[in-house]
Amino acid sequence: MFLEFKKEVEHVLKEALKKASYDYEELDLDLDLEESEHADIASRIAFSLARTYKKPPEIIAADIANHLNLEIPAENTLISDAAAAGPYINFYVNEFFLHKTLQKIKDGEPAEEKKKGKIIIEHTSANPDGPLHIGHLRNAIIGDVLVRVLKRAGFDVETHYYVNDMGRQIAVAVWGAERIAFATNKKADHAVADVYIAANRLVEENGEFLKDVEKLMRKYESEDEAAVKKYEAVVKKCLSGTQASLERLNIRHDSFVWESGFVRGGAVEEVMEELKQKGNVKFDGSALLLKLEGIEKELVIQRTDGTSLYTTRDLAYHRWKSDRCDRVIDVFGKDHELVSQQLTKALEILGVKVPEFVIFEFVSLPTGSLSTRAGRYIAADELMEKIEERAYEEVAKRREDLDEGKKHEIARKVGIGALRYDMVKVSSDKHITFVFDDALDIEKKGAPFIQYSHARACSILRAAEERGFSIADDYDASLRKESSEKELIKMLAGFENIVEEAASELKPHLVAKYARELAESFNLFYKDCPVLNADEGIRKARLVLVDCAKTVLSDVLDVLGIESPEEM
RNA sequence: GGGGUCGUAGGGUAGUGGAUAUCCUGUCAGGUUCCGGACCUGAUAACCUGGGUUCGAAUCCCAGCGACUCCGCCA
Numbered sequence: 001m002f003l004e005f006k007k008e009v010e011h012v013l014k015e016a017l018k019k020a021s022y023d024y025e026e027l028d029l030d031l032d033l034e035e036s037e038h039a040d041i042a043s044r045i046a047f048s049l050a051r052t053y054k055k056p057p058e059i060i061a062a063d064i065a066n067h068l069n070l071e072i073p074a075e076n077t078l079i080s081d082a083a084a085a086g087p088y089i090n091f092y093v094n095e096f097f098l099h100k101t102l103q104k105i106k107d108g109e110p111a112e113e114k115k116k117g118k119i120i121i122e123h124t125s126a127n128p129d130g131p132l133h134i135g136h137l138r139n140a141i142i143g144d145v146l147v148r149v150l151k152r153a154g155f156d157v158e159t160h161y162y163v164n165d166m167g168r169q170i171a172v173a174v175w176g177a178e179r180i181a182f183a184t185n186k187k188a189d190h191a192v193a194d195v196y197i198a199a200n201r202l203v204e205e206n207g208e209f210l211k212d213v214e215k216l217m218r219k220y221e222s223e224d225e226a227a228v229k230k231y232e233a234v235v236k237k238c239l240s241g242t243q244a245s246l247e248r249l250n251i252r253h254d255s256f257v258w259e260s261g262f263v264r265g266g267a268v269e270e271v272m273e274e275l276k277q278k279g280n281v282k283f284d285g286s287a288l289l290l291k292l293e294g295i296e297k298e299l300v301i302q303r304t305d306g307t308s309l310y311t312t313r314d315l316a317y318h319r320w321k322s323d324r325c326d327r328v329i330d331v332f333g334k335d336h337e338l339v340s341q342q343l344t345k346a347l348e349i350l351g352v353k354v355p356e357f358v359i360f361e362f363v364s365l366p367t368g369s370l371s372t373r374a375g376r377y378i379a380a381d382e383l384m385e386k387i388e389e390r391a392y393e394e395v396a397k398r399r400e401d402l403d404e405g406k407k408h409e410i411a412r413k414v415g416i417g418a419l420r421y422d423m424v425k426v427s428s429d430k431h432i433t434f435v436f437d438d439a440l441d442i443e444k445k446g447a448p449f450i451q452y453s454h455a456r457a458c459s460i461l462r463a464a465e466e467r468g469f470s471i472a473d474d475y476d477a478s479l480r481k482e483s484s485e486k487e488l489i490k491m492l493a494g495f496e497n498i499v500e501e502a503a504s505e506l507k508p509h510l511v512a513k514y515a516r517e518l519a520e521s522f523n524l525f526y527k528d529c530p531v532l533n534a535d536e537g538i539r540k541a542r543l544v545l546v547d548c549a550k551t552v553l554s555d556v557l558d559v560l561g562i563e564s565p566e567e568m
Numbered sequence: 569g570g571g572g573u574c575g576u577a578g579g580g581u582a583g584u585g586g587a588u589a590u591c592c593u594g595u596c597a598g599g600u601u602c603c604g605g606a607c608c609u610g611a612u613a614a615c616c617u618g619g620g621u622u623c624g625a626a627u628c629c630c631a632g633c634g635a636c637u638c639c640g641c642c643a
Binding site: 032034036037038042044047050051056057085086087088127164166167168169170259284285287288289295296297300301302303304305307309310311314334335336337338339359361362364369394398414425426427429430431432433438441442443444445446448449451452453455456459460463464509513516517520523524526527530531532533534546567568 | 570571572573574580581582585586587588590591592593602603604606607608609623624635636637638639640641642643
């Protein structure tokens with residue numbers, strides 16, 4: 001509803017500017033509208049007019065305000081009032097706006113198809129040689145929230161997990177599996193990691209083994225049947241574990257795309273040939289280098305022995321993706337920033353539409369940066385386990401009345417929710433230090449705070465039903481007088497706007513911030529405004545509001561990939 | 569050495585040119601005859617330094633300092 005309000009403000013303001021003879025169009029000036037704590041929307045245009053018309057902005061603002069025509073019948077406008085406040089022109093919503101906002105939420109999503117095109121988004125894509133750790137978790141959760149935001153904003157979204165099955169690391173793991181048995185009592189990805197780490201040690205100790213590994217890699221690249229079977233067994237085993245972890249986090253990918261497919265299908269070969277023709281390439285011995293504009297270092301696209309490299313294979317993958325959608329989005333760690341630039345330049349040479357990158361900064365531990373080798377990492381599974389345990393303690397403390405199954409279910413929703421919220425609430429270009437105890441501290445104003453508001457709303461609605469109160473449309477909106485109920489409705493009206501913003505700027509943390517503010521707003525309303533104990537008229541009006549708040553709280557949590565428990 | 573990102577109360581964090589800088593946490597002081605206190609209210613306390621652009625800078629530019637990171641015929 002906020003967007004409709006903004007449109008009307010634009011219209012009314014433009015009319016006033018014309019009447020007051022300000023040539024904003026000629027001057028190519030923006031109306032400079034912003035949300036503000038002083039008004040529902042404010043315009044700062046007087047500042048920019050001040051220069052041209054050589055008058056103080058306060059005078060101009062007052063002048064424009066005097067020319068505003070707000071004599072519109074109440075059912076045709078969303079504006080109640082507008083006035084100059086110093087150099088600003090402030091606009092306020094009316095009762096009809098509040099009423100329409102609730103009605104729209106109650107009626108649900110309009111059936112109109114708002115197809116905005118197809119997006120392929122790649123995220124997580126961890127090497128299949130071990131379990132996910134907290135670094136991957138940030139990638140996965142940022143990626144998943146972005147997917148949900150974009151879907152909600154009307155895009156057709158397909159999610160990819162790119163499987164790096166051609167690297168040396170995987171080869172070591174596969175080689176290791178030939179001689180070391182997988183532990184049978186461990187989750188699949190953890191069992192693979194054990195073998196990989198043990199194999200790594202062997203290879204480091206004995207140079208002969210390294211040759212075996214390289215032989216295996218060549219066999220795999222040339223599609224040797226036995227090698228392919230061995231690879232598939234190990235990679236699929238590991239991925240099954242990864243998928244289980246992601247599932248637990250409420251994350252699912254639409255498809256897993258194997259890197260090797262692009263080598264085997266000849267796509268990599270094609271890319272290299274085309275780059276030779278279109279790009280500025282040169283040989284260094286028999287290795288092939290590609291000069292990229294604006295990047296100091298040449299990109300090696302073919303090894304001396306003629307085999308392909310990761311980057312080349314990634315180019316083939318991106319071309320393939322690009323043919324299948326309107327926009328390509330990659331969620332990459334900060335360490336891939338240079339790679340992303342190289343990718344972009346090389347794709348431009350190939351005439352392929354370039355991807356958009358969401359780069360997130362690193363996660364480190366208080367003891368230093370993450371390092372699988374040094375054993376400085378926290379496995380995602382371990383973290384989820386611990387946080388659910390912690391959540392269970394909290395639930396058990398508060399809800400002795402519930403049975404075990406119910407308590408565990410709530411603990412799972414609260415624990416995973418807290419984890420997900422923690423990972424998206426911070427802007428992705430911010431480096432974060434992961435402190436285990438802080439993450440486990442569920443008391444902070446994170447997901448549980450928002451879930452609690454939702455549970456409260458549910459609780460009121462449940463009690464209303466028990467007492468036989470119905471949620472009806474025939475309420476009297478004029479009985480709504482408390483500022484906290486009006487503020488809450490305005491917050492509800494802003495939801496779609498926030499989704500749009502998060503989608504266009506690819507900033508998932510905006511949604512997290514909004515969710516918290518909405519919950520805050522609901523809690524203030526809850527404090528100020530009795531619902532069930534109010535007089536019938538007021539009760540009716542407030543029940544509708546509670547119902548709508550519940551809907552939006554649950555919607556925003558869903559966009560964050562967090563479940564909304566009805567009680568907790 | 570070269571490039572990039574970041575620097576906001578004791579710790580963490582929002583805010584990409586405009587009104588009194590957001591929120592959490594910490595510390596201190598309060599609040600429930602009422603629908604769930606995982607809640608609410610108040611106090612405390614911050615824009616790294618130095619220049620510049622601008623009517624106006626946390627925000628843009630330059631320099632410095634600090635943190636992290638990238639600069640493989642690895643992935």
